[in-house]
Amino acid sequence: MSTFKAPKGTYDLLPPDSATYLAVREALAAPLRRAGYGYAETPGFENVELFARGVGESTDIVTKEMFTLTTKGGTHLALRPEGTASVLRAALEASLHKGGNLPVKLWYSGSYYRYERPQKGRYRHFSQVGAEALGTEDPAVDAELIILAHDAYRSLGLRNFRILLNSLGDRTCRPAYRAALQEFLRALDLDEETRARIEINPLRVLDDKRESVQRQLGGAPMMRDHLCEECKAFHEEVRALITDAGVAYEDDPKLVRGLDYYTRTTFEFVHDGLGAQSAVGGGGRYDGLSEMIGGPALPSVGWALGVDRTVLALEAEGIELELPSATEVFAVPLGEEARRTLFGLVTSLRREGVAADLAYGGKGMKNAMKSANRSGARYALLLGERDLAEGVAQLKDLDSGEQTALPLASVVAEVSAKVR
Numbered sequence: 001m002s003t004f005k006a007p008k009g010t011y012d013l014l015p016p017d018s019a020t021y022l023a024v025r026e027a028l029a030a031p032l033r034r035a036g037y038g039y040a041e042t043p044g045f046e047n048v049e050l051f052a053r054g055v056g057e058s059t060d061i062v063t064k065e066m067f068t069l070t071t072k073g074g075t076h077l078a079l080r081p082e083g084t085a086s087v088l089r090a091a092l093e094a095s096l097h098k099g100g101n102l103p104v105k106l107w108y109s110g111s112y113y114r115y116e117r118p119q120k121g122r123y124r125h126f127s128q129v130g131a132e133a134l135g136t137e138d139p140a141v142d143a144e145l146i147i148l149a150h151d152a153y154r155s156l157g158l159r160n161f162r163i164l165l166n167s168l169g170d171r172t173c174r175p176a177y178r179a180a181l182q183e184f185l186r187a188l189d190l191d192e193e194t195r196a197r198i199e200i201n202p203l204r205v206l207d208d209k210r211e212s213v214q215r216q217l218g219g220a221p222m223m224r225d226h227l228c229e230e231c232k233a234f235h236e237e238v239r240a241l242i243t244d245a246g247v248a249y250e251d252d253p254k255l256v257r258g259l260d261y262y263t264r265t266t267f268e269f270v271h272d273g274l275g276a277q278s279a280v281g282g283g284g285r286y287d288g289l290s291e292m293i294g295g296p297a298l299p300s301v302g303w304a305l306g307v308d309r310t311v312l313a314l315e316a317e318g319i320e321l322e323l324p325s326a327t328e329v330f331a332v333p334l335g336e337e338a339r340r341t342l343f344g345l346v347t348s349l350r351r352e353g354v355a356a357d358l359a360y361g362g363k364g365m366k367n368a369m370k371s372a373n374r375s376g377a378r379y380a381l382l383l384g385e386r387d388l389a390e391g392v393a394q395l396k397d398l399d400s401g402e403q404t405a406l407p408l409a410s411v412v413a414e415v416s417a418k419v420r
Contacts, residue, residue: 009116009124019323021127024310025109027156028129031148037107037131042086044111045069048076053292054085054261056201065114067124079113083130084261084286084302085293091134092295102135103300109307121277121312128281132302134290139234142265142285142301143241149269149281149303150247156310157319161280163242164252164268167235168203169227170287171263177226178202188216203256209276222253231264238265261286265301271309273316280313281305328419329356330372334365334384341408342383345393348412354419356381373398378419381411 006012013021052062067079080086087106091097096104109129116122131148133141146163153161169177185198185205194213197204206217227235242249249267257266266284274280283303290298314321331346333339342358349356357375359368372380382394382403392405395415406414 007124009118011123011125015326019326020311020314020321021307023321023323024156024307024314025127025129028149028152028305028307028310029107029109030155031152032105032107032131035105035144035148037105037133040087040090040106040108041110042080042083042090042108044113045077045079046086046089048078050085050089050293051078051081054088054289055082056261065116067113067115080110081112081114083108083110083112083128083304084132085289087130087132087302088134088289088295088298088300089293091132092290092293092298097135097296097298103133103138103141104135105131105133107131119277121274121309123308127307128304129307130283130302130304132300134300135298137287137299139237139265140241142238143245145283145301145303146238146242146249146267147245147247149283149305150242152305153269153280153310156314156321158271158310158313158317160273160317161269161271161313163247163249164255164270165239165249166252166255166266167223167227167231167264168256168262168266168284169223169231169264173226173228173231174223174263177221177223180221180226181206184220188213190216206254207256217254220254224251224253234264257282257284261289261292263287267303269305271313271316274309274312277309279306280309325355325376325378327355327357327375327377329354329379329381329415330375330377331356331358331381331383332365332368332372333359334382335388338383338385338388341388342381342393345381345408345411349415352412352416354416379415381415 048068051066055062066081069077071077087108091104091106107130111125111127113125115124118124131145133145150163168174181202182198185202190213194205194208206220208214255266255268257268262284264285268282269280270278271280272278281303285301287299289300290296329349331342333342346356346358359371363371369380378398380396380398382396387393391408393408393411394403395406396403
């Protein structure tokens with residue numbers, strides 16, 4: 001046994017469980033590809049300042065949760081705690097926004113890292129699928145992304161999730177609301193850390209999950225009562241578009257999420273079967289983020305959906321995904337010449353798109369058939385000395401036990417036809 005273990009708060013993905021994670025990633029990404037989103041991949045680490053400016057210096061992510069390191073050359077880097085800032089940085093660096101076809105639509109999948117207290121549904125290393133639409137200030141894009149995430153969850157069979165929706169206003173109407181909220185919060189009985197947050201980003205106090213804080217927020221001013229006419233009209237259009245698409249949502253005036261860059265539309269997908277860590281995904285509009293990290297004005301919107309949390313949601317609803325078998329045909333040779341012949345047939349089957357495997361290591365018939373059954377294959381392809389002499393191989397249906405002799409020359413064609 002190895003003396004090393006996975007670091008605290010992380011996990012390994014191994015068969016057979018890893019097949020479910022792969023299927024979830026595919027299901028979350030499939031609607032995006034159909035909607036014209038192209039794949040983006042960024043480094044696992046970035047300059048610390050990218051997240052300090054973009055995510056927000058007052059957020060828990062930046063102040064408490066980032067894994068940081070210093071290179072030999074003195075550069076300060078951080079393992080990426082979220083995807084939006086990295087993808088936007090990459091798009092700006094490649095000048096994708098100058099191509100004349102806005103919005104730039106990108107989707108991505110990868111691992112992210114936050115130093116948090118490990119618990120079920122909250123890890124220090126976690127997986128997300130994300131999407132960003134860069135360069136357009138259009139409520140239809142916000143609605144599109146919400147609908148795509150909704151449809152992705154539905155395609156997995158999930159039903160017990162809810163969509164929470166809010167608007168955080170913009171630089172026109174938020175300052176007056178910020179001042180009103182600060183005045184209210186300063187009068188509350190709060191600890192010093194929370195009082196400091198009031199001065200930096202008071203909206204995040206609304207997102208505080210502690211009961212001692214929440215019970216004091218009953219009379220807090222809400223952003224929805226301070227929206228300017230333009231933001232109000234924008235939000236109403238988002239609501240109308242997703243309603244017309246048959247997507248149900250709940251207005252949540254306290255929803256701000258944990259990142260500083262959000263403006264206007266903000267939303268969260270929650271699943272009531274997950275306990276305290278109920279959020280499975282979320283996102284919103286971030287019209288000022290590009291300027292925060294040194295780029296041009298580039299109004300944008302996006303989301304990130306947690307693969308880990310989605311798997312937990314499937315378990316909570318008792319949903320088992322129908323996954324394709326890792327092996328459709330398992331070849332069992334008896335003798336050296338049969339092994340060489342079957343190795344060639346297995347290679348040809350794989351080239352025809354058939355998932356095929358072989359009993360390696362010179363196993364006897366009994367152990368080889370046990371391996372065939374464990375593999376999940378529908379068929380076993382058997383070959384012995386007598387079969388070789390007759391120019392046939394035996395195809396055995398592992399469900400029914402029925403066995404058929406096939407000419408060696410037509411094995412690939414006939415087996416391929418059976419498994420399709």
